């Protein structure tokens with residue numbers, strides 16, 4: 001495995017700060033970049049708090065926490081990633097923004113460096129095509145909250161090499177995570193299967209099959225899911241669910257992926273779930 005010591009993470013939102021944390025916790029030097037300075041301050045605060053919780057639970061020593069924080073540097077300039085050995089992109093879920101960034105990363109990083117994206121739904125092949133190294137572009141889809149969830153979906157684009165996939169798989173192991181390979185089709189594995197189930201739960205609410213409480217209770221108690229589908233959708237964000245369903249619907253063309261009209265209406269009203277204080281439940 002090529003020697004990866006320094007990792008660049010771009011985007012310091014919900015996912016980027018969690019990704020930066022797990023790399024720093026696992027001994028990597030991390031450069032976390034975001035266009036918005038307040039996001040970088042918030043990310044450092046969130047990482048400190050999360051590491052503190054691990055210390056409280058006795059899963060991390062205070063010295064290891066300080067060492068992890070010491071390995072983290074933040075910056076607003078992508079150019080600061082010129083010397084990194086691996087990149088994880090976690091900026092907004094927008095194809096043009098990500099393509100532009102991959103084009104830039106291709107010019108500033110060393111030719112052998114793997115450029116990965118945490119995208120939930122954008123084609124890895126499309127991002128690879130924006131670079132001169134499509135064999136070294138892959139998806140590294142971490143799950144939220146990153147420090148606690150062990151799965152990483154690894155997406156192989158049309159041109160991604162087996163060598164690059166192996167590097168990413170080994171990297172997951174170093175992070176204490178399990179990398180599972182998926183092909184580059186809309187929604188990959190996780191959202192291809194999860195979102196239609198959540199969408200069906202939205203239709204069940206709309207048609208009055210059950211209240212949100214009843215639907216969640218059936219799926220929790222009856223199917224042994226740790227969280228009901230409507231609680232989970234509120235946690236993910238209803239706008240995010242709608243965006244992913246649109247990708248599945250557009251990309252696969254099957255009406256079974258049509259986003260539920262109730263979901264569209266709630267998103268239009270600004271009912272985005274937990275983060276907005278109102279979704280299928282009030283927070």
Ligand SMILES: NC(=O)c1ccc[n+]([C@@H]2O[C@H](COP(=O)([O-])OP(=O)(O)OC[C@H]3O[C@@H](n4cnc5c(N)ncnc54)[C@H](O)[C@@H]3O)[C@@H](O)[C@H]2O)c1
Nearest residue numbers: 011012013014015034035036039090091092093119120144
């Ligand atoms: N939220 C989830 O549960 C989840 C789960 C898996 C994957 N993802 C994916 O992870 C990515 C990030 O999602 P998030 O929820 O962390 O988003 P977020 O909105 O919390 O954070 C995105 C960050 O990117 C920054 N940013 C935007 N454009 C940038 C640029 N050009 N350069 C540098 N920084 C830039 C923003 O300032 C913001 O801080 C998306 O691709 C999303 O689909 C999200």
